[in-house]
Amino acid sequence: MVLMETNIFNIQKYSIHDGPGIRTLVFFKGCPLRCEWCSNPESQSFEKQIIYKKQMCSDCKKCLESCPEGVISASNNSIQLDYAKCKLCFRCIETCPSGALSICGQNMKVDEIVSLAAKDKPFYRKTGGGVTISGGEPFANIDFLIELLKGLKVERIHTAIETTGYTSWDNICRSLEFTDLLLYDLKHTDSHKHEVYTGVKNEIILENLKMLDTTGCEYWVRVPIIPTFNDDMRTLSSIFDFISCLNNIKKAELLPYHRLGVGKYAQLGMEYKFDRINTNSTAFLVEMKDYLIHKYPDIKISIHE
Numbered sequence: 001m002v003l004m005e006t007n008i009f010n011i012q013k014y015s016i017h018d019g020p021g022i023r024t025l026v027f028f029k030g031c032p033l034r035c036e037w038c039s040n041p042e043s044q045s046f047e048k049q050i051i052y053k054k055q056m057c058s059d060c061k062k063c064l065e066s067c068p069e070g071v072i073s074a075s076n077n078s079i080q081l082d083y084a085k086c087k088l089c090f091r092c093i094e095t096c097p098s099g100a101l102s103i104c105g106q107n108m109k110v111d112e113i114v115s116l117a118a119k120d121k122p123f124y125r126k127t128g129g130g131v132t133i134s135g136g137e138p139f140a141n142i143d144f145l146i147e148l149l150k151g152l153k154v155e156r157i158h159t160a161i162e163t164t165g166y167t168s169w170d171n172i173c174r175s176l177e178f179t180d181l182l183l184y185d186l187k188h189t190d191s192h193k194h195e196v197y198t199g200v201k202n203e204i205i206l207e208n209l210k211m212l213d214t215t216g217c218e219y220w221v222r223v224p225i226i227p228t229f230n231d232d233m234r235t236l237s238s239i240f241d242f243i244s245c246l247n248n249i250k251k252a253e254l255l256p257y258h259r260l261g262v263g264k265y266a267q268l269g270m271e272y273k274f275d276r277i278n279t280n281s282t283a284f285l286v287e288m289k290d291y292l293i294h295k296y297p298d299i300k301i302s303i304h305e
């Protein structure tokens with residue numbers, strides 16, 4: 001079983017933001033949601049993707065000849081890609097001398113990830129850290145996820161899963177034996193609005209969270225604060241009314257909207273629907289946090305850094 005592979009789009013070491021202590025973050029490629037504000041658009045497709053970084057391109061046009069599918073064309077001192085026609089043969093990448101073309105995603109085995117993560121065990125031990133499996137949606141690749149968690153547990157590494165909650169309860173149940181912490185996203189309580197902005201309804205997410213609360217597994221709820229979607233007091237109160245009915249929540253984090261991933265959309269040939277949406281000011285976020293702390297004194301609420 002440990003020979004099975006999955007598509008990983010990033011492994012980030014020495015992170016201090018996604019779970020306790022110093023952590024290695026493992027990002028699975030593929031997600032059933034399509035959040036319009038997503039800062040990791042490369043996480044959405046389950047397939048590998050081709051990335052074109054215009055600023056690195058020397059305009060040599062070598063890639064044009066190498067592509068058998070006619071994906072690449074030249075115009076106005078730069079090249080254009082018709083991403084929909086790409087068959088992912090990656091010949092163009094081999095011919096590109098400047099690194100402007102690259103692949104997003106690589107097949108990795110459980111053992112490879114575990115041994116990479118295990119190298120940092122001294123840091124985990126010293127800081128109470130470990131490995132956080134993120135995405136994408138890790139539960140969308142449940143068999144690999146379970147094998148990876150088992151492998152990490154053999155190494156006695158603390159494990160966390162960052163999830164949208166959009167999966168079957170059976171999948172979550174299967175993971176709990178090998179999971180120390182769940183970082184659980186809660187975006188909106190209104191199912192219609194949730195569907196308009198993320199592509200899926202939210203009933204299963206809310207139900208799974210209620211079930212998770214009864215298991216004794218440690219979990220934190222994370223609420224992304226997204227302008228025009230949920231950054232008003234009424235909507236946030238509705239979310240925190242729901243959270244306040246949970247008995248075993250350890251803490252709630254507010255995740256400020258940011259635009260750090262905007263440039264990746266163009267590189268992947270994707271549309272960024274939130275292009276005209278600005279970030280919230282720090283003062284606004286602090287005001288919101290203070291309001292929620294005052295209204296829900298029993299919940300430990302902080303702003304995610």
Ligand code: SF4
Nearest residue numbers: 067086087089090092
């Ligand atoms: S990956 Fe293959 S099909 Fe896609 S653009 Fe490059 S050469 Fe063409």
Ligand code: SF4
Nearest residue numbers: 057058060061063096
């Ligand atoms: S081969 Fe690379 S550097 Fe040359 S035009 Fe194509 S993307 Fe640009």
